[in-house]
Amino acid sequence: MILEGIVTSQNESGELNIAPMGPQVDQAMSQLVLRPFQTSRTFSNLKETRCGVFHVVDDVLLLAKTAIGTLQETPETFPAEKITGRVLASACRWYEFQIATIDESDARTVMQAIVIHQGRIRDYFGLNRAKHAVLEAAILATRTHIIEQSELLAQYQALAEIVRKTAGPDEQTAFRLLEEFISKAYAEAQS
Helix, strand or coil: CECCEEEEEECCCCCEEEEEECCEECCCCCEEEECCECCCHHHHHHHHHCEEEEEECCCHHHHHHHHHCCCCCCCCEEECCCCCCEEECCCCEEEEEEEEEEECCCCECEEEEEEEEEEECCCCCCCCHHHHHHHHHHHHHCCCCCCCHHHHHHHHHHHHHHHHHHCCHHHHHHHHHHHHHHHHHHHHHHC
């Protein structure tokens, strides 16, 4: 099963990277299969340090900002317990992991990871329909280079209706950010 969340990773200099990721997980959350693109900072950091932290979050505004690269301020973090890494203080749960194997034979690397420590900060609020729609829109925003504009916009419009009917202020803000990003990405591609 794929579980959407956020991965924090660091390079050898300790620079923090925060990125959305949907690893394959087992039911026990003891193993993760991460598939970062080789061009990403997440890939570079995980290859270099062989460890990171996967977070289960319900903050879709944070997720949207990390997906489109508009996160301007680093959210509050605290040190991981078993690895050199940082945990998002706003997460519901976190999973510290070590990379066991790396397969770089494809553009999306396959990294097998073992969870070595986990923690819980608070209850998971849950995803109402608007939160789910923002999550799906964020995934679409990261795929403007591989999905035809008309197809992506049709999917996006269906999600917009859900957000219009069920969103709170954070979901509305996140959806607007994603909408602006998608419009700009396609405009740049056509020029």
